[in-house]
Amino acid sequence: xxxxxxxxxxxxxxxxxxxxxxxxxxxxxxxxxxxxxxxxxxxxxxxxxxxxxxxxxxxxxxxxxxxxxxxxxxxxxxxxxxxxxxxxxxxxxxxxxxxxxxxxxxxxxxxxxxxxxxxxxxxxxxxxxxxxxxxxxxxxxxxxxxxxxxxxxx
Numbered sequence: 001x002x003x004x005x006x007x008x009x010x011x012x013x014x015x016x017x018x019x020x021x022x023x024x025x026x027x028x029x030x031x032x033x034x035x036x037x038x039x040x041x042x043x044x045x046x047x048x049x050x051x052x053x054x055x056x057x058x059x060x061x062x063x064x065x066x067x068x069x070x071x072x073x074x075x076x077x078x079x080x081x082x083x084x085x086x087x088x089x090x091x092x093x094x095x096x097x098x099x100x101x102x103x104x105x106x107x108x109x110x111x112x113x114x115x116x117x118x119x120x121x122x123x124x125x126x127x128x129x130x131x132x133x134x135x136x137x138x139x140x141x142x143x144x145x146x147x148x149x150x151x152x153x154x
Contacts, residue, residue, distance in 0.1 A: 013045055016031070026059040033051065053111070058112060060108040061105060071101070072099060
């Protein structure tokens with residue numbers, strides 16, 4: 001028996017169970033957003049890759065944030081001072097070194113916003129999608145038209 005194309009598997013819907021290769025946080029995220037996306041009718045099976053990206057980026061965001069909380073945004077860099085026999089007798093402060101997880105967190109959050117918007121996971125993107133689905137009625141006049149009509153009353 002021939003296997004159905006990917007887009008037609010599972011009735012064209014996303015699987016409620018996350019892929020095995022996702023991490024723990026990404027799997028939990030999948031379980032939270034897939035029922036919402038399916039309920040809103042905003043996604044199809046072919047969109048599974050976008051949902052995976054969103055879930056993995058959320059896991060990166062959370063892990064990098066936990067790392068920054070534990071180790072700080074930056075660490076002090078010192079130069080050791082030694083005496084003639086090689087013993088360390090002091091340290092001079094050189095600079096602050098940025099924790100690389102800050103950049104990872106920033107990149108993940110930007111990716112979350114972008115992919116989430118494509119999936120309709122922000123208030124603005126949901127509003128935009130609703131306007132596409134339910135366009136404005138043609139018999140309603142714009143504010144400019146109403147002002148133009150009322151200009152003769154002055």
